[in-house]
Amino acid sequence: QVTLRESGPALVKPTQTLTLSCTFTGFSLSTSGMCVSWIRQPPGKAPEWLARIDWDDEKYYSTSLKTRLTISKDTSKNQVVLTMTNMDPVDTATYYCARDYFDRNVFQYYFDSWGQGTLVTVSS
Amino acid sequence: DVQMTQSPSSLSASVGDIVTISCRASQTISNHLNWYQQKPGKAPKLLIYAASNLQSGVPSRFSGSASGTDFTLTISSLQPEDFATYYCQQSYTTWAFGQGTKVEVK
Numbered sequence: 001q002v003t004l005r006e007s008g009p010a011l012v013k014p015t016q017t018l019t020l021s022c023t024f025t026g027f028s029l030s031t032s033g034m035c036v037s038w039i040r041q042p043p044g045k046a047p048e049w050l051a052r053i054d055w056d057d058e059k060y061y062s063t064s065l066k067t068r069l070t071i072s073k074d075t076s077k078n079q080v081v082l083t084m085t086n087m088d089p090v091d092t093a094t095y096y097c098a099r100d101y102f103d104r105n106v107f108q109y110y111f112d113s114w115g116q117g118t119l120v121t122v123s124s
Numbered sequence: 125d126v127q128m129t130q131s132p133s134s135l136s137a138s139v140g141d142i143v144t145i146s147c148r149a150s151q152t153i154s155n156h157l158n159w160y161q162q163k164p165g166k167a168p169k170l171l172i173y174a175a176s177n178l179q180s181g182v183p184s185r186f187s188g189s190a191s192g193t194d195f196t197l198t199i200s201s202l203q204p205e206d207f208a209t210y211y212c213q214q215s216y217t218t219w220a221f222g223q224g225t226k227v228e229v230k
Contacts, residue, residue, distance in 0.1 A: 049219040106174040109215040114167035
């Protein structure tokens, strides 16, 4: 059974750097084809994909946010970390990590397992 | 970047109704389109992947189809537990979600 859990601060001040951790079980990021993404969802709005890290350490970022994001992994700890610099009140959202599964039957990716999300509020 | 336009943004329906939700890509994405259901306070749940493949455990009343850059999610007979918000998501390049369709009680 695949599980993911996000952790990090509930409140950050404007201009600060946010660091979130995603700890997962049920799969390994050293296995070919495995990927983990971060997605956020502002209150009442649609989800927004942020970043992805692959089993081979390839990294992908949202075009609009790439200058502020860094994603990394610790395979031995089954953990993925996202940092976002220069936080602003508009970054207030629930942040999710999700397994970005590559299905070899259809040669496509999809988010098949999600964490419960962590609400991050940006306010002074 | 590929933009996804979902319609309608909301709809009212009754139990037993057929519900269709549309999603249009700004450029070709082949069939790299997934559908999710989200209930308040919960993470999205995968329903359909690769445009028309039903995720394991999802009821067969959910189905997906594609025609060019137009994609459709259909619920053949709406059930009480289906009142939720639905999102499309393209996985062709730089993943992106549609703006969502809220299915409400009529």
